[in-house]
Amino acid sequence: MSDAHIDNSPVNPAKPAKSMSIIVTKGTLDWAYPPFILATTAAAMGMNVSMFFTFYGLPLLLKDLDLKLSPLGNPAMKMPLAGMHMGMPNMASMIPGVDAAASTMMKNLMNKKGIASIQELRELALDAEVRLIACQMTMDLFEYGLDDMIQGPELGGAATYIEVASGCDINLFV
Amino acid sequence: MADKVLDAKGLSCPLPILKSKKALQNVAPGGTLEVLATDPGSVADFAAFCRMTGHELLESESADGIFRFLIRRHP
Numbered sequence: 001m002s003d004a005h006i007d008n009s010p011v012n013p014a015k016p017a018k019s020m021s022i023i024v025t026k027g028t029l030d031w032a033y034p035p036f037i038l039a040t041t042a043a044a045m046g047m048n049v050s051m052f053f054t055f056y057g058l059p060l061l062l063k064d065l066d067l068k069l070s071p072l073g074n075p076a077m078k079m080p081l082a083g084m085h086m087g088m089p090n091m092a093s094m095i096p097g098v099d100a101a102a103s104t105m106m107k108n109l110m111n112k113k114g115i116a117s118i119q120e121l122r123e124l125a126l127d128a129e130v131r132l133i134a135c136q137m138t139m140d141l142f143e144y145g146l147d148d149m150i151q152g153p154e155l156g157g158a159a160t161y162i163e164v165a166s167g168c169d170i171n172l173f174v
Numbered sequence: 175m176a177d178k179v180l181d182a183k184g185l186s187c188p189l190p191i192l193k194s195k196k197a198l199q200n201v202a203p204g205g206t207l208e209v210l211a212t213d214p215g216s217v218a219d220f221a222a223f224c225r226m227t228g229h230e231l232l233e234s235e236s237a238d239g240i241f242r243f244l245i246r247r248h249p
Contacts, residue, residue: 041188044195045226114185114213124192 019048020170023161024057029067029103029118030077032060035174036121042170043128050168051125052161053153054135057174058142061134061149065119068103079105126152133160176208176244177201183212183240190216191223194245198229201247206232209243216241 020042024035035057039049053061060067071077072093078085079102092098110117116124125132132153139145139155146155165171180197182190190211201207209220217234220243224231233244 037188040192044188044192045223114189116186116189 017046017048018170019050019168020172021050021052021161021165021168022171023173024051024053024060025055026174027056027059027067029069029106031174032067032118033121035172036060036118036125038172039130040121040124040128043125043130047169048131049125049128050131050133050164052133052135052156052164054138058135058138058144060118060122061132061153062144063148063150065122067118068099069106070099071102072099079109122150126150131164133164177205179208179210181210182216183210185211186213187215187219191219194220194223194243195227198245198247203247203249205247207245207247209245211241211243212239214241216243220245 020038022035022039026032035051039051043049059065069077070093071088072090075087078087080086088098088102093102107117133156134146134149134153136155136157146153178197178201180193182193185193190209190213194207194209197207197209209216213219217236220234221231223229224245228248230246230248231243232246233242235242
């Protein structure tokens with residue numbers, strides 16, 4: 001079967017590269033995905049991409065990633081199980097070990113479905129020269145140093161981000 | 175026959191696009207890359223990827239759950 005019509009006219013390859021910035025504020029396993037997927041894809045599509053890591057997004061730059069998620073307070077999280085979709089009552093999520101188990105379950109599911117790990121996407125972002133900016137205020141707040149982080153991020157603050165964003169075609173907050 | 179073939183079967187978004195971008199760097203300008211994928215979202219994504227990057231999507235087809243794209247690297 002062949003698709004009848006393929007629209008393959010380029011937007012305008014002669015124009016200067018477009019650019020995108022993303023503010024990354026969340027560091028759970030699930031919320032780490034949207035910014036890294038969009039950043040790597042935009043870079044692959046020829047865009048200049050900057051990511052600003054602040055608050056709970058900052059730990060996504062740590063050398064050792066041990067990402068977890070919590071079903072607590074998240075009624076939309078329903079995992080496929082035995083042909084059904086199972087949510088988890090808040091009460092169950094409070095039991096020690098349940099969040100860790102849910103995180104492991106999610107990682108296994110992602111692996112089975114051919115979804116890249118965050119480590120892998122982060123490597124690809126570095127390869128693609130995505131500009132990584134670590135929020136200095138958050139570094140101070142949570143007492144992190146650049147030694148704790150992977151090679152690559154630079155330090156910056158609100159003014160740094162605003163300058164970047166003012167020149168971008170797309171600015172996202174995740 | 176494409177100059178290079180990329181097997182992206184079993185991979186989810188955005189890996190087929192990211193791996194294609196890398197593979198295209200090893201194709202000579204004007205040369206072709208064939209990509210095989212199983213992600214149904216890749217049909218719309220490869221069209222968008224090619225429109226934005228200036229690569230030419232020569233063929234986009236599917237058979238037996240396998241999507242096949244033929245891309246010509248922009249000169």
